Amino acid sequence: xxxxxxxxxxxxxxxxxxxxxxxxxxxxxxxxxxxxxxxxxxxxxxxxxxxxxxxxxxxxxxxxxxxxxxxxxxxxxxxxxxxxxxxxxxxxxxxxxxxxxxxxxxxxxxxxxxxxxxxxxxxxxxxxxxxxxxxxxxxxxxxxxxxxxxxxxxxxxxxxxxxxxxxxxxxxxxxxxxxxxxxxxxxxxxxxxxxxxxxxxxxxxxxxxxxxxxxxxxxxxxxxxxxxxxxxxxxxxxxxx
Numbered sequence: 738x739x740x741x742x743x744x745x746x747x748x749x750x751x752x753x754x755x756x757x758x759x760x761x762x763x764x765x766x767x768x769x770x771x772x773x774x775x776x777x778x779x780x781x782x783x784x785x786x787x788x789x790x791x792x793x794x795x796x797x798x799x800x801x802x803x804x805x806x807x808x809x810x811x812x813x814x815x816x817x818x819x820x821x822x823x824x825x826x827x828x829x830x831x832x833x834x835x836x837x838x839x840x841x842x843x844x845x846x847x848x849x850x851x852x853x854x855x856x857x858x859x860x861x862x863x864x865x866x867x868x869x870x871x872x873x874x875x876x877x878x879x880x881x882x883x884x885x886x887x888x889x890x891x892x893x894x895x896x897x898x899x900x901x902x903x904x905x906x907x908x909x910x911x912x913x914x915x916x917x918x919x920x921x922x923x924x925x926x927x928x929x930x931x932x933x934x935x936x937x938x939x940x941x942x943x944x945x946x947x948x949x950x951x952x953x954x955x956x957x958x959x960x961x962x963x964x965x966x967x968x969x970x971x972x973x974x975x976x977x978x
Contacts, residue, residue, distance in 0.1 A: 765830050772822055772843045773899055779815045779850045780896035782808070784889055786857035787953060791885030794864040794946070795878060797871040805861035812854040819847040838970065842963045846899070849956040849963075853892065856949045856956075860885075863942055872942045874935040880924050881943070884950040887917050891957040898964050907961035908973050917954040921947045 786805050793801035823844050830836075863872050873881045891910060898907045924947045927933065928940050965973050 765826065765836070768822060768826055769836070769839055769843075772819055772840075775815065775819050775822075776843065776846055776850065777896045777899045779812060779819070779847065780892055780899065782812050782815065783850055783853045783857065784892040784896065786812070786854050787860075787885065787889045787892055790857040790860040790864065791882070791889070793861055794872055794885070795882060797864065797868050799865055799868040802861040802865035802868075806858050806865070809854050809858045812851055816847050816851045820844065823847075835970075839967050842967045846960045846963050849960045853953050853956045856953050859949050860946060863946060867942070872939070873946070874939050874943075876933075876935070877924065877927055877939075877943050880920055880927065881946055881950075884917065884920050884924075884947065887913075887920065888950045888953040888957070891917075891954055895957050895960050898961050902964060902968050904965050904968050907965045910961040911958045911973060914954050914958045917951055921951050 786808060789801055789808075790805045792798065793805060823840050826840050827837075866872070891913070894906065894910055897903065898910065924943055928943055933940065962972050965971070
């Protein structure tokens with residue numbers, strides 16, 4: 738069972754594993770560390786996808802949208818590599834207790850990250866569909882732009898949380914998700930207002946975009962919560978299983 742130092746102190750916890758006195762076990766833990774490095778790198782790809790999809794959406798940039806859609810294959814391949822490594826560890830090393838918790842959590846996290854990439858593609862597809870027009874009406878631009886910025890920031894922070902096993906920062910991401918929820922409520926208020934003058938098509942686009950950004954944030958929180966679980970053995974809040 739790993740020993741945790743510094744959990745809930747605001748400092749990145751140090752997770753140490755028991756000494757097995759075996760080079761094979763040392764290699765096993767090196768592979769565990771490499772999985773988390775890969776997860777953080779996937780976060781970087783997702784962060785770029787969110788940023789570029791939002792830019793394409795707000796600028797009516799068809800080429801930018803196409804680039805986001807094409808780049809999703811890289812995230813998919815990275816997910817497959819993480820899964821292959823994790824399954825190999827499960828079959829060859831037969832990890833128990835804390836080690837097993839780490840491997841299973843990594844599998845859950847990489848799935849969440851892939852879904853975040855897919856949601857960015859959905860945003861890009863709305864942008865591409867409306868070219869040469871811009872999908873987001875002027876009145877809704879500040880809200881959608883802020884949603885994109887919040888989602889991008891949450892993904893960026895999750896990458897650091899994964900690398901540093903930072904429990905305090907992970908819990909803070911969960912608390913900050915409330916801003917995204919407020920933004921989505923605000924977008925619905927705009928859509929239902931008597932002053933909405935952009936038609937049904939634009940309303941559907943805005944409703945979908947709000948859902949996509951909200952789900953990106955939800956997945957970011959879920960990944961952060963799983964880092965807490967890796968370090969402490971407990972979830973700070975309920976997450977989707």
